[in-house]
């Protein structure tokens with residue numbers, strides 16, 4: 695099952711495109727994309743059935759003037775966790791050692807944006823970080839590794855855009871602030887439910903500039919702390935709530951670790967992909 699946030703409303707992929715969930719479910723589920731996670735079990739049962747059958751209602755009109763925009767696949771998560779230094783090749787290019795514990799920070803909620811949404815570049819050095827993002831589907835406290843995946847509703851694509859000067863300024867690094875300018879968390883376009891993956895722990899991911907070279911390309915099986923491990927460690931401290939996001943870290947190839955360094959510029963279009971999920975397109979705009 696694939697869901698998305700289109701024109702401010704929850705949409706589901708079906709036989710002939712995207713459908714409005716409130717309309718297609720006869721009002722059983724509301725139009726707010728955040729509410730899909732309130733009762734994920736009921737929603738996903740209905741959604742799987744809907745996706746596999748012919749719809750009684752018409753699909754959404756996309757790209758003919760009727761469609762105004764994509765929103766972040768999860769618009770108002772209560773918590774956004776993010777993990778630094780979680781791919782061995784990225785740790786090596788950062789000239790650091792493999793950590794014993796994940797380096798956890800947050801991206802503030804106001805940084806979320808959708809597919810095809812332009813992101814205005816602030817002053818400074820803005821870098822890319824392609825990331826697999828896990829969406830939590832039910833309350834999760836003190837999970838263990840064996841059951842950890844059962845708390846995940848689905849997976850989506852994220853960019854952990856990072857302004858490197860602010861991120862690394864101050865007596866302790868300011869990861870949360872330097873990665874939270876408006877639009878610094880593009881998310882989507884679709885959330886793909888976990889049952890759609892043969893092996894959700896081994897997906898190719900990467901990013902490139904439109905018309906340009908590939909910047910990052912790796913597999914999620916290269917993570918130091920995989921999704922079950924992250925859920926176990928995070929939920930040992932913080933209860934994870936339905937709709938929460940976990941940005942799971944980025945592989946090698948970030949601009950700040952290159953010689954010479956390379957950063958995003960106005961006019962660039964950042965293309966991020968993950969196997970089995972899709973492609974997230976992010977145009978970068980002048981300040």
Ligand code: ZN
Pocket residue numbers: 776777778823825854941943944
């Ligand atoms: Zn990151």
